[in-house]
Amino acid sequence: MTGKLARGLLFAVTAMFSQTAMAQTTPARFPNGPITIIVPYAAGGPPDIIARLLSPVMGEELGATVIVENRPGASTAIGSAQLARATPDGQTLMMVDPGLVVSPHMVAKPGYEVQKDFAWIAPLMRSYMGLVVRADFPAKSIAEFIAMAKAKPGDIKYGTSGLGTPPYLGALAFLQATNIDLTHVPYRGVALALSDVIAGNISAVWMSQATAGPQTRSGLVRVLGTFGDQRIASLGGVPTFRETGVDTRVADQGTWFGMAAPAGTPRPIIERINAAVNKALRDPATREKLEKADFAGINGGTPEDLSAMIDQNVVYWGEVFAKAGVKPTE
Numbered sequence: 001m002t003g004k005l006a007r008g009l010l011f012a013v014t015a016m017f018s019q020t021a022m023a024q025t026t027p028a029r030f031p032n033g034p035i036t037i038i039v040p041y042a043a044g045g046p047p048d049i050i051a052r053l054l055s056p057v058m059g060e061e062l063g064a065t066v067i068v069e070n071r072p073g074a075s076t077a078i079g080s081a082q083l084a085r086a087t088p089d090g091q092t093l094m095m096v097d098p099g100l101v102v103s104p105h106m107v108a109k110p111g112y113e114v115q116k117d118f119a120w121i122a123p124l125m126r127s128y129m130g131l132v133v134r135a136d137f138p139a140k141s142i143a144e145f146i147a148m149a150k151a152k153p154g155d156i157k158y159g160t161s162g163l164g165t166p167p168y169l170g171a172l173a174f175l176q177a178t179n180i181d182l183t184h185v186p187y188r189g190v191a192l193a194l195s196d197v198i199a200g201n202i203s204a205v206w207m208s209q210a211t212a213g214p215q216t217r218s219g220l221v222r223v224l225g226t227f228g229d230q231r232i233a234s235l236g237g238v239p240t241f242r243e244t245g246v247d248t249r250v251a252d253q254g255t256w257f258g259m260a261a262p263a264g265t266p267r268p269i270i271e272r273i274n275a276a277v278n279k280a281l282r283d284p285a286t287r288e289k290l291e292k293a294d295f296a297g298i299n300g301g302t303p304e305d306l307s308a309m310i311d312q313n314v315v316y317w318g319e320v321f322a323k324a325g326v327k328p329t330e
Contacts, residue, residue, distance in 0.1 A: 030090050030269050031064035037259075038094040040079025041161055042072045042189025046127050046210045046295075047095040050257055053289050054124075057280035062272065072188045074110070075103040075164035081111025083118065088264035090273060093121065096258045101313040102164040105321040108328040114314055119265040120306040122277045125290065125298040126254035127208040129170045130226035130238065134197050135219055137204075142225040142244040145204075146178050153181040157202040159193025162186045166255040167193070170206040170227065173251035174241065197221060208255070209234060209294035227251050232294055250316065254296065258306045270303055 037055060039048045048070060055066035071079035076099035086092035096118075104110045112118070131145065139145040149156050160167040167190050175182060185202050187193040193205045194212060198220050205212075209232060215221045216235070225241045226232055227248060241248050259277055261270065278300040280286055290298050 030272065031062055032089070033091060034065040034067050035059070035062065035090070036067045036069050036092050038079045038083055038092065039068060039070050040072060040076035040094065040099065041070065041165070042187075042192060043070050044191030044211055045161060045189055046166075046208045046255070047097060047257060049210050049293060050124060050290070050295070051095050053286055054277065054280040057283045057286055058273075058276045061276040061279050073162075075106045075162050076100060077103045077107045077110035077112070083260065083262055084112035086262045088119070088262040088266075090261060090265055090269035092262065093273065094260050096260045096310075097166055097255055098169060098313060098317070099165045100260075101310065101317050102169065102321075104328065105317065105326060106164040106328055108330045114310065117263050118260045119263050119270055120303045120310065121259040121261055121270060122274050122303065123299075123301045123306040123309055124257045124259060124277070124281065125295045126256050127210055127295050128226055128228040128232060128254045129167065129206045129208050129251075130212070130223040130232070130235070131174065131204060131206055131241075132194065132197060132212050132216070132221050132223055133204050134200060135222055137222065139224065140222075142239070142241065142246065145224055146180055146246075149178075149180040149182060154183050156204060157183045157185050158204040158206070159185045159187050159190070159196055159202045160205070161190040161193065162188070165190075167206045170248075170251050170255075173248040174206065174246065177241075177246050177248050194221070213293060228254060234292075234294055256309060258309070260306075274303060 037051045039051050041047055051068045055068055059066040071082055079094060080100055080103065083092060083094040101114055139148050158171055160171055162168065163186060190207045191211055194207060194215060196202045197205050198215065212221060216223060223235055223238050225239055225244055228240055229242060229252060231238060231240060242252060281298055281300040287298060
């Protein structure tokens with residue numbers, strides 16, 4: 001074989017391997033049309049608010065229209081299963097929170113596996129829920145609320161956005177800490193539960209100020225107490241549950257929020273979306289709106305940061321539900 005022929009063959013082989021490598025690492029054109037952010041809750045709750053505040057800056061950074069699509073139901077399993085089945089091209093994303101981890105403990109066939117079917121983009125922020133009642137509710141403090149509940153077990157009705165969702169988990173933590181018995185009324189979204197509190201159809205709801213803020217400021221509802229180790233500034237003198245002697249343990253850490261894509265989404269696309277998300281969180285106007293809605297820890301982060309958080313939650317909630325003897329329902 002001549003030197004010229006050998007060099008030609010070497011060039012051809014090198015080019016072939018280079019093209020193969022490029023095919024494996026270079027994603028399809030992105031973005032290729034509108035980007036959809038699934039919110040596995042009804043409109044008006046914290047994940048919905050976050051998605052709608054972040055989407056304009058994300059869209060500008062990515063050069064695409066970002067659409068927020070609400071897919072509530074089955075303890076977030078409906079929206080989560082939709083994401084798991086989506087094409088892994090970065091065009092379909094989803095807001096995630098503890099409901100993603102808890103849903104498989106509540107629903108027998110959620111349609112996804114938490115640590116298998118998703119690619120993590122970034123952690124976003126946290127929020128701290130409070131116990132919200134109508135303005136004319138008889139109890140004026142946490143102590144009075146507990147006394148009222150113990151005097152008439154099961155008489156007080158409380159709403160949540162469904163089994164396994166953050167408001168449900170917050171209520172569960174409070175009920176276990178205080179050893180009281182209330183009647184649970186699930187809704188398709190926490191904003192719907194708040195409407196029924198105002199209407200007098202139920203008595204209470206555990207929810208974020210991101211959703212309850214306008215009604216609180218207008219005087220339609222009152223907040224008796226909040227999770228967290230510090231008082232929420234916008235609520236003035238409202239005490240934390242811890243201050244009132246109620247130890248809600250893990251719930252005091254607040255509700256975390258993040259963003260995910262389907263498993264198999266190319267790393268370059270994940271990195272582009274991560275950069276857009278973090279830029280949106282640093283945007284002064286967006287950040288101001290989030291802070292006014294009482295979100296905390298608006299720091300963003302890496303895919304690995306969210307992955308570690310998910311892994312910790314899988315272990316923790318697995319132990320909690322196993323200890324409680326909760327079995328998923330068909």
